[in-house]
Amino acid sequence: MTDPQKKQTVNVQPIAADDVGQSLYEKRQKIYPREVHGIFAALRITGLFVLLGLYYFVPWMVWDGHQAVLFDLPARKFYILGMVFWPQDFFYLALLLIVAALALFFFTALAGRLWCGYACPQTVWTDAFLWIERWVEGSRPKQMKLDKQPMSFNKFRIKATKHLIWVVFSIFTGLTFVGYFSPMRELAVNFINFDLGPWEAFWIFFYGFATYGNAGWLREQVCTYMCPYARFQSAMIDNDTLIISYDEERGEPRGARKKSVNPKEANLGHCIDCTICVQVCPTGIDIRDGLQYQCIGCAACIDACDDVMDKMGYPKGLVRYTTENILRGHSTHIIRPRIILYAVILAVITFSSFFAILNRTPLAMDVIRDRNTLFRETNEGLIENVYTLKLINMDQANHEYSLSVSGLEGLNLKMDAVDIVVESGDVVELPVRVNIDPEMLQQRSSEISFHLDAIDAEELSVTEEARFLGPRR
């Protein structure tokens, strides 16, 4: 837990004050983040290229004759590389979500909002949109000047260009998104020929619109208003968590000065109050006011301040990744029980999930008892139960199976089908009858097992339990 005394949440007035967007968004002042260079900016750009690159490239990948990653909703099959997942594999999705949640705990406890700063789609796409904006409208002062100007042909031309590029980029993003659910290559051809299905077209524009709205207009408001993570992050960090902080001890009293002035003699700290850390902030906060929930941990202020410190000839790190304990002069342990515990649980669950997925049997059987009759007596005086078996072949190849039943001595399995063949990706319903001499039944309800084995592949075998009902004893 962070010390509440330290966590001042100050009502910040962004320095980039302007009344743009006032009509649409009450009280919101548009933020013009200044361009920043440095080690963390380079990391962020790398992350952006890798993540957006993957996003736009993956739907075009082919694996074994089909799209490598395809969530085929119409067919209710998910292709991921060489594997096919079915609604029956929902369990693995739950595992994946647990892994994601644990990873979030681990990374937040380690270094705060790493996810938000470097990997969140909102940050990544907003950065891409900011680039386009900077490319069309120019640097921060130029953008602010342009927005203050009354509408003119030139302003209209610049704004229209920006929005046009944004819209095209958004629609391409939407097209790519739908390409994860509908074969990308066909979709692209249909898109170019204006021959899309109504729902495909709808979702392309819906997702495109969401991208345009979130990354172009809402931006940091998504983080402040829509993101629950921002609100409960304090529960996941403690005094040993690396967070981006301003070193108040070293920086204060802040004030402008000439480079030649010795700050000690002038009774000044190292902060020259240039406000560049505020200008680069994509959420418009002042990091010098302490940890705030708007901070997405992008580290732009670190890069910006280090640059200024270099120019002033002061040591870097006035704003840096540090812990509450260090700032208060205590010792800190970044590797601590909490981190180790999270790491161990995360590793165990991740590896067991991978193991489970790699070793899963691509064969499933559901046993459904006939609901109308509990049991019946055959002409020979045997007790018979009727079941419907649902066989699902989730393998990439067709298979022939053999079925057997066990659990009671003298069980007979009867079915009309001669061969049990299920084609790859098919579901077959197989009605079967199981009968037994009533003398062999010890109780009214007994447990029996159905065994399904692929004849041509030994490793494909499943066993399902079922109940066998007989007359009251």
Add this chain to the structure above:
Amino acid sequence: MNEIPKTQKIVAILWPSFITAGIATILFFTAFDPNVVFVDYDISRVGAYSIGFFLFWIFGATTAVSTCFFLRPCDSFNQGKSNSSTGTAS
């Protein structure tokens, strides 16, 4: 005392309902195949998923709007005030 920005109000209604609608759609259509449930209607699976999603969204948003509506301070009705800090996005 109208301190909550309009964007936040709109987001508070549309966003949580969007998330829950997504989850509800996944759970519902994992359990029920639209081709079986809506066998009498001529609708594709993707169409059924989409309509299902938007129905869930509308349900969730309706709940959120009602919650905001009932959260309005009671006094505001006596004094004929309609602008309250917890009011809906209207």
